[in-house]
Amino acid sequence: MDGSSRGRGVTWLATTWALLVAIAAEPKAPAFPVPSPEDTAHWHQLAANDLQDAMFAATMHDWSIAKNVVMFVGDGMGITPSVAGRIYKGQRREGSSGEEGYLAWERFPNMGLMKTYVLNKQVPDSAATATAYLTGAKANMYTLGVDHTVMKDQCMDSLDPEKWRNSVLKWAQDAGKNTGFVTTTRLTHATPAALYAHTANRDWECDAKLGSYGHGCRDIAKQFVEDTPGRDINVALAGGRFVMGASKGEKTKLNCVRGDGRNLTEEWLRAKRAHGHTARYVTNTRDLLSTDYDSTDYLLGLFADDHLDYEADRDRGPLGQPSLANMTRAAIKMLSKNVHKGFFLLVEGGRIDHALHDTQPRRALEDVLALDDAVADALSTLDLDNTLIIVTADHSHVMTINGYSQRGNDILGTSDEPSDIDQMTYTTLMFTNGPAYNYSWNGVNVTRPDPKTQNTTELGYKSLAAVPLSYETHGGEDVAAYAIGPMSHLLHRVHEQSYLAHVMGFASCIGPYKDNCERPKSHFSRFLPRVKSYRRKIRL
Numbered sequence: 001m002d003g004s005s006r007g008r009g010v011t012w013l014a015t016t017w018a019l020l021v022a023i024a025a026e027p028k029a030p031a032f033p034v035p036s037p038e039d040t041a042h043w044h045q046l047a048a049n050d051l052q053d054a055m056f057a058a059t060m061h062d063w064s065i066a067k068n069v070v071m072f073v074g075d076g077m078g079i080t081p082s083v084a085g086r087i088y089k090g091q092r093r094e095g096s097s098g099e100e101g102y103l104a105w106e107r108f109p110n111m112g113l114m115k116t117y118v119l120n121k122q123v124p125d126s127a128a129t130a131t132a133y134l135t136g137a138k139a140n141m142y143t144l145g146v147d148h149t150v151m152k153d154q155c156m157d158s159l160d161p162e163k164w165r166n167s168v169l170k171w172a173q174d175a176g177k178n179t180g181f182v183t184t185t186r187l188t189h190a191t192p193a194a195l196y197a198h199t200a201n202r203d204w205e206c207d208a209k210l211g212s213y214g215h216g217c218r219d220i221a222k223q224f225v226e227d228t229p230g231r232d233i234n235v236a237l238a239g240g241r242f243v244m245g246a247s248k249g250e251k252t253k254l255n256c257v258r259g260d261g262r263n264l265t266e267e268w269l270r271a272k273r274a275h276g277h278t279a280r281y282v283t284n285t286r287d288l289l290s291t292d293y294d295s296t297d298y299l300l301g302l303f304a305d306d307h308l309d310y311e312a313d314r315d316r317g318p319l320g321q322p323s324l325a326n327m328t329r330a331a332i333k334m335l336s337k338n339v340h341k342g343f344f345l346l347v348e349g350g351r352i353d354h355a356l357h358d359t360q361p362r363r364a365l366e367d368v369l370a371l372d373d374a375v376a377d378a379l380s381t382l383d384l385d386n387t388l389i390i391v392t393a394d395h396s397h398v399m400t401i402n403g404y405s406q407r408g409n410d411i412l413g414t415s416d417e418p419s420d421i422d423q424m425t426y427t428t429l430m431f432t433n434g435p436a437y438n439y440s441w442n443g444v445n446v447t448r449p450d451p452k453t454q455n456t457t458e459l460g461y462k463s464l465a466a467v468p469l470s471y472e473t474h475g476g477e478d479v480a481a482y483a484i485g486p487m488s489h490l491l492h493r494v495h496e497q498s499y500l501a502h503v504m505g506f507a508s509c510i511g512p513y514k515d516n517c518e519r520p521k522s523h524f525s526r527f528l529p530r531v532k533s534y535r536r537k538i539r540l
Contacts, residue, residue: 032090032409034097047292055336057109057489063519066388066486066507067342069168070332072105073191073499074371075126076353076364078396078479084361084429085368087411093369097408101533103368104375105391105482112491113478114500116395119148123476126353127202129363129394129497130194134346135165136501136512144190145198153213158200168504169195170229171511172344173366178234178335179343182327182374183306185350186240186366188220188256191394196230197223206256219243225264231271234297234343237288237327237333239304241265247305255306265300272298284317285326293333299329310363311370312353312459324349328374332381342386342508347374355470356397359434359462362412388485388507390500396475399463412457424450427463434472436462 027271074082075378082103083330090098121141130140131146137245142152145165150157157163169179174498183193188205192414197220197277207219221243224230241247245258246265258264265281272279277300282288295341303321308314314321322330335343351370355364375391381387405428414425440447448464455461465472481500483491487507502512 003339011324025125030097030406031410032095032097032408034408035100043383049325051264053109053155060109061489062486064386064486065509065517066386066504068344068387069172069380069504069508070340070345070347070387070389071168071504072203072371072375072378072389072391073130073346073348074352074368074393075185075191075348075350076356076395076397076474077349077368077371077393078475078477080399080401081356081364081368081397082393084399084401084411085365085372089243089369089372091411098411099407103372104379105372107190108389108391108482108484108488110484110488110491111135111291111482113494114392114481114497115478115494116497117476120151123474124395125202126190126394126472128196130191131165132496132498133392133394133500134167134169134194136168136498136505137253138166138496138498139165140235142202143200144194144202145232146200147492150200151230152201154200155214155217158198158217164198167195167229167348168501168511169233169344169506171514172508173229173232174288175508175510175514176338176341177343177508177510178338178341179229179345180233180235180331180335181346181348182235182237182324182331183239183346183348184311184324184370185348186243186307187224187236187238187302188240188243189238189307189350191348191350191496192236192238192305193220193224196227196233197448199223205240206258208259209256219461221245221258221264225268236297237299237303237331239302239306239308241283241302241305244302246302249305265302268300284319285316285322288322288326288330291330293330294337296334296484299330299334301330305504307354310355310367312363312366323373324370325373325377328391329377332378344504344508347371347378349374353397356399357434359399359436359465359472360457360460361399361429361463362457362461365411375395384485386486388483388484388487388504390481390488390491392463392481392500393479396477396479398434398473398475400430400432401428402426402430403428410457412461414451414456422447424448425452427451427456429463430465431465431472433469434462434465435470437465439468 086103087098090096090101091400116124118124118141119138127144128139130139140151146158150163172179183192187243190202204214205220226350242255244264245262269279273401276454277297280296308321347368352367405416410506414427418425438449479489490503505511506513
């Protein structure tokens, strides 16, 4: 080849490469439409509305006593999953770009940030965090309902009642209130178990899991059925038939199948009826929705052998599993019968956490929206003049929203611009560690899959992770807590996570605050008509 031919070849290659780079760098059309117009006047009007709400909120502190307290927990729903859920909601349900929308709790008038570290770990687990926000004191990793002196697996220490820490649910029972919990996990899993159990290991859910370290201790399922406050809970809706001895499923490493042969659901029913109470045990949506709540004193619903299915996989038929909103509505109907004393209810979207551990963002975000539905349903049902509602997370995850994609980019999609190192795009949602690392070495370079060759929006897609781990970890940053109702203004800055139990206790004058609940003198009464109008607005 002569020099001129080589020159023309080099020029052609350079031109072609430049064209390919230009095409790759050219912004792609947004997957979802961006609202318009968004001119200066639009942003000024939004700011004026928020300023008006802020000035009013500064004068509307409600010092009245909360007869009812409802706490919603999105397990693992840190700031990033929450923001991603907000965008996903707009894109999938409203056909909008999503960034401009809100989740139900994001319009609450008060919020704070909760520090999630536990006594012996910078990055926590769900057991120690639940112990913190439900009992009012921080604890050690993996422990439930015990104090700072008890470490994981220290069975004998955990048996000392002096080291037990009672939860806000026990405080509510002592005050004569009805109590209950709803979760998409097993009823013995970390978050609900912190309401009623005292144990040195969150994994001791049934007797078969006690092992040598737990010998002599009571498993969590047994504590729910036999001990206070578990046996006095009016409504519990969850998964976990295995741990209760109520399933004939096959034993696996992931399932805790009772070794003592006891069926604790039958024992639960017998105990309630022996004391003259009406009790019902349900296992599917049809049975739950057909329950006569007015004539039922105690309701136990176990809708799966293990955890409930992800919202995206749930059987929506009458013989399938109820939604989180279905269960929340049922629990409120059950508990609201105590018209004089009120109630305490915990609602957990527990499988957000599990999907994030598996680095499956779509499943996680569908469960965020299930929690959003449950909160919206509660807002339309409850009287916010006497009900404090808190929405929070126990901890975060190591998912991030990255790249510089244009507005309206599919939150489950890829970046607009490729990497300047390997010339491939990357997913908008990524994890700093987890099972989907999928790197390979070709003898020269480290390579990774090209997201353009994959369907990143499919249900089981696992976003790319940086550090290879079989199971993605929690994140250690603060989580948000949103509040509305009496005493919601007590959330106002960065707090220790254990502060939440004290807010709930003081708001309803229970537990440590039953005899120490004096409110400051105020002129709040003159704002009551405006407060009621404002709360109606929040429900919209």
